[in-house]
Amino acid sequence: MRVGFRQGRVADVLRPNWDGNGPRPIDWFAWYPAADGATEAALPVAPWPQGWFKAGPAALNEPLAGNGHYPLVAYSHGTGCNGLQVEWLARELASRGFIAVAVNHHGNSNAEPYRAEAFLCSWERPRDISLLIDHITAHPDFAGRIDPDRIFAVGYSLGGVTATALLGAIMIRSPFAPGANLGRGPREFPDLVDHLPRLMETSQIFRDSWARMSASYHDPRIKAALLLAPGRSVQGFSEDSVAAIDVPTHIMVGGADALLPSARWLHERLPLSAFDIVADDAGHYVFLPESTELGRSSDPASCVDPASVDRGAVHRKVIEAALELFMA
Numbered sequence: 383m384r385v386g387f388r389q390g391r392v393a394d395v396l397r398p399n400w401d402g403n404g405p406r407p408i409d410w411f412a413w414y415p416a417a418d419g420a421t422e423a424a425l426p427v428a429p430w431p432q433g434w435f436k437a438g439p440a441a442l443n444e445p446l447a448g449n450g451h452y453p454l455v456a457y458s459h460g461t462g463c464n465g466l467q468v469e470w471l472a473r474e475l476a477s478r479g480f481i482a483v484a485v486n487h488h489g490n491s492n493a494e495p496y497r498a499e500a501f502l503c504s505w506e507r508p509r510d511i512s513l514l515i516d517h518i519t520a521h522p523d524f525a526g527r528i529d530p531d532r533i534f535a536v537g538y539s540l541g542g543v544t545a546t547a548l549l550g551a552i553m554i555r556s557p558f559a560p561g562a563n564l565g566r567g568p569r570e571f572p573d574l575v576d577h578l579p580r581l582m583e584t585s586q587i588f589r590d591s592w593a594r595m596s597a598s599y600h601d602p603r604i605k606a607a608l609l610l611a612p613g614r615s616v617q618g619f620s621e622d623s624v625a626a627i628d629v630p631t632h633i634m635v636g637g638a639d640a641l642l643p644s645a646r647w648l649h650e651r652l653p654l655s656a657f658d659i660v661a662d663d664a665g666h667y668v669f670l671p672e673s674t675e676l677g678r679s680s681d682p683a684s685c686v687d688p689a690s691v692d693r694g695a696v697h698r699k700v701i702e703a704a705l706e707l708f709m710a
Contacts, residue, residue, distance in 0.1 A: 385476045386416030387440035409486040413476035420444040434677030453532035457484040460539030462570030498577035503591040507544040508599035535607040542612025550600040552623040631655045636664030663688040
């Protein structure tokens with residue numbers, strides 16, 4: 383099946399951007415089944431940074447194939463990543479008859495300057511996904527073509543936390559609040575905790591967001607979720623709220639990932655969860671796209687795996703798990 387691709391932007395008029403001078407922006411990307419005659423070619427966009435990661439061809443802005451209804455998979459990226467980095471999974475799902483969509487989470491994506499507010503207030507991310515589902519199901523190119531009973535979520539790293547919140551988990555403590563003892567910040571924002579007092583004092587937008595930490599972001603439209611190396615923030619969820627989740631999930635993580643304990647913590651409390659270690663020596667970044675020589679030389683930490691790990695083979699394992707979960 384041919385794969386189509388299009389992208390766009392939707393504004394959340396109910397939430398301001400972090401500067402407070404406009405609505406919150408949500409850039410989105412969609413891969414979908416295209417008509418048999420569509421011509422696939424290299425896209426004018428690629429997983430950031432340009433040239434670091436491999437990406438397959440797709441038919442730009444071609445119509446959706448056929449006349450039937452398709453399942454929808456919504457993807458949430460890891461902290462500091464972007465939606466295009468799911469291309470390896472989204473493109474494969476689209477070739478199997480799924481519409482796969484992803485967002486850039488404002489201020490937490492490397493497609494724009496990082497914002498401490500976005501790294502601290504991860505609970506804003508589930509609302510991005512719910513708004514994206516609203517937008518795509520009403521979009522002229524997809525309206526009436528999405529099966530409302532087959533809407534699913536995939537999340538990587540902090541995106542796994544996002545997807546778990548969409549299933550009904552409630553955040554009751556931030557990993558960066560005083561006394562949390564989970565470090566000063568992620569690799570992308572190593573002094574993150576130092577920004578919290580300043581933002582509390584100077585930003586009403588930040589204070590409003592911080593007050594929403596323990597709201598429910600449950601989206602009952604999501605019928606299953608694939609969680610790839612879910613982040614440490616899952617341990618900030620109420621255990622009762624996690625235990626109440628009643629949809630199937632599959633957690634996949636590398637055996638050498640520092641976040642393995644968080645993935646296990648979630649699995650032990652999530653009633654309908656399956657759990658897999660994708661490769662004993664795989665680290666956290668094995669779920670990013672396969673890398674080019676430029677990527678391997680520019681950022682070995684995220685682009686180079688141990689000799690015993692075949693990133694492409696791990697991706698194929700994830701694809702098989704996604705198909706099994708979402709087609710069940």
